[in-house]
Amino acid sequence: MAMRVWKFGNDIDTDAIIPGRFLTIYDEKELASYAFEGTRDEFSKEADDGDIIVGGRNFGCGSSREHAPLAIRGAGVRVIVAESFARIFYRNAINTGLLPLVCEDAGAIKDGAELIVHTDEGYIESAGKRYPIDPVPEFLLEIIQAGGLVAYARAHPEVKTCTE
Amino acid sequence: MARGLTVAEKIFSRRCHREKKAGDVVMAPIDAAMIHDITGPLAITQFWEMGGERVFDPEKIILLFDHQIPADSIPAAKNHVMMRAFAEEQGIVNYDLREGVCHQVALEKGRVAPGDIVVGSDSHTCMYGAVGAFATGIGSTDMGFALKFGALYFRVPESIRVGAEGRFASRVGPKDLILRLTGDIGADGATYCALEFGGSAFEEMDMPGRMTCCNMAIEMGGKAGIVPPDEVTRAYLKERRSFDPVELSPDSDAVYLDQRSYDVSDLSPQVAVPHNVDNVVSVEEVAGRKVDQVFIGSCTNGRFEDMQEAAEVLGNETFSDKVRVIIIPASRDEYLKTLRAGLIERFVEAGALVEAPCCGPCMGGAFGLLAPGEVSLSTSNRNFRGRQGSTEAEVYLSSPATAAASALYGEITDPRGV
Numbered sequence: 228m229a230m231r232v233w234k235f236g237n238d239i240d241t242d243a244i245i246p247g248r249f250l251t252i253y254d255e256k257e258l259a260s261y262a263f264e265g266t267r268d269e270f271s272k273e274a275d276d277g278d279i280i281v282g283g284r285n286f287g288c289g290s291s292r293e294h295a296p297l298a299i300r301g302a303g304v305r306v307i308v309a310e311s312f313a314r315i316f317y318r319n320a321i322n323t324g325l326l327p328l329v330c331e332d333a334g335a336i337k338d339g340a341e342l343i344v345h346t347d348e349g350y351i352e353s354a355g356k357r358y359p360i361d362p363v364p365e366f367l368l369e370i371i372q373a374g375g376l377v378a379y380a381r382a383h384p385e386v387k388t389c390t391e
Numbered sequence: 392m393a394r395g396l397t398v399a400e401k402i403f404s405r406r407c408h409r410e411k412k413a414g415d416v417v418m419a420p421i422d423a424a425m426i427h428d429i430t431g432p433l434a435i436t437q438f439w440e441m442g443g444e445r446v447f448d449p450e451k452i453i454l455l456f457d458h459q460i461p462a463d464s465i466p467a468a469k470n471h472v473m474m475r476a477f478a479e480e481q482g483i484v485n486y487d488l489r490e491g492v493c494h495q496v497a498l499e500k501g502r503v504a505p506g507d508i509v510v511g512s513d514s515h516t517c518m519y520g521a522v523g524a525f526a527t528g529i530g531s532t533d534m535g536f537a538l539k540f541g542a543l544y545f546r547v548p549e550s551i552r553v554g555a556e557g558r559f560a561s562r563v564g565p566k567d568l569i570l571r572l573t574g575d576i577g578a579d580g581a582t583y584c585a586l587e588f589g590g591s592a593f594e595e596m597d598m599p600g601r602m603t604c605c606n607m608a609i610e611m612g613g614k615a616g617i618v619p620p621d622e623v624t625r626a627y628l629k630e631r632r633s634f635d636p637v638e639l640s641p642d643s644d645a646v647y648l649d650q651r652s653y654d655v656s657d658l659s660p661q662v663a664v665p666h667n668v669d670n671v672v673s674v675e676e677v678a679g680r681k682v683d684q685v686f687i688g689s690c691t692n693g694r695f696e697d698m699q700e701a702a703e704v705l706g707n708e709t710f711s712d713k714v715r716v717i718i719i720p721a722s723r724d725e726y727l728k729t730l731r732a733g734l735i736e737r738f739v740e741a742g743a744l745v746e747a748p749c750c751g752p753c754m755g756g757a758f759g760l761l762a763p764g765e766v767s768l769s770t771s772n773r774n775f776r777g778r779q780g781s782t783e784a785e786v787y788l789s790s791p792a793t794a795a796a797s798a799l800y801g802e803i804t805d806p807r808g809v
Contacts, residue, residue: 381441
């Protein structure tokens, strides 16, 4: 199914996604009502279930606040495509059930366009064009396939560390 | 082909009891885990969601409140209550709101040793690399996992070597170096990498300066910032904890993703201008810019030595009455040192608000927020749009010396001319 694209630029930081004054909130729907406040106010009002965020380089840089992926998730978004992600945000996105997809050509995708994600086939499609996406690292795929880190942890009463 | 190891590779190899190299994915044991009042409640919730009952080791958990203290809202107060109950139930030492900013407290209480692998649910956890640990910021769900299992997945990172030689000129220091480096490497130039610092400038640098530099590794996307432990490290830790003598110097044939070298003797005071930390210029380029608020403090620059640096520039003068000056030592210990040296009295006489140890205006949550159109100069680590209040405000970042000079004149001022 095709979904609407919300296009953002480079270095979208976690303060832009959810400002510091809202960090006592943990409910994703409530967080979503403040998402991108002051940066892109219409997002929290108009974003719909299944919409896709497309960013440039270094999406989600800055703080480790998991409120950022939660605020995006609370707005109904499940997939973020970007040229690159900041490290902590990338892990947080996977852990909270968002799918972060790295696409070198993300810059070519237009705001408001429709986008179709073909995760297994390794590409996304917008305005009649296909763009390849990087595969998700194997050890993180295991977490995604388990249904997120919480589900993974529940399924593994113990973990084997590298010392063993 | 055999090759030498970086500091990061040595730390992971040591903890895994076998050689680990960049690119290896390991479930590594955690030597310490830090949670605070903003990200802690969600980490605890996720720990429970994962079926957690007892944390892996209460003695390895660092727990405190620093972002919203004393509670600035009822939700913040509730978060504190929730974390107090968790600490009590789990037998974790709770520093509560008494000790100060998490990263400063973790180091000064001797909770981190050279060669440790440490996680914190705060992005500036990379500061613990100042004592030769591999320390990195993680989200709350990863923290829930770490609290339960005492282990976490890591990809052993590639390293970027940053060598610095020479002596800093008067009123130029580690903050200027790390800002310059951030400007050169860029906000994502070290993503997934460890920044490994070395050279005579780092060898001669005191522990507070090393903390300032390691603290800002994340501003380049870095996973960690590390200064190999040496005599300075050992002297700092001696009165704080016992630790294994670990040899963590990088091998001469270690392989780096990139190597950079600096001569700090010709470095000028640096300023990060709105709205990105890598937007760095020499102070002359922005001198004269009016400022409404100056903040001297944070985990980046809230230590006694930073207070001394500001006080030395202040001398017997008075801060401009056009600027609000907020000074916050980063911990109770640093506050006491500043107090006993007579500097708190000097700052208050000069017109500053001196607050109790906490994160303060750095993250724009608790107090010291900016109105639209206002300008702040801050010794903290981030100047993102909206970071300290309104998205229409501007935040500049600098050293304590530049901040103090600017507070004297109400405009960005080169401290070398004061």
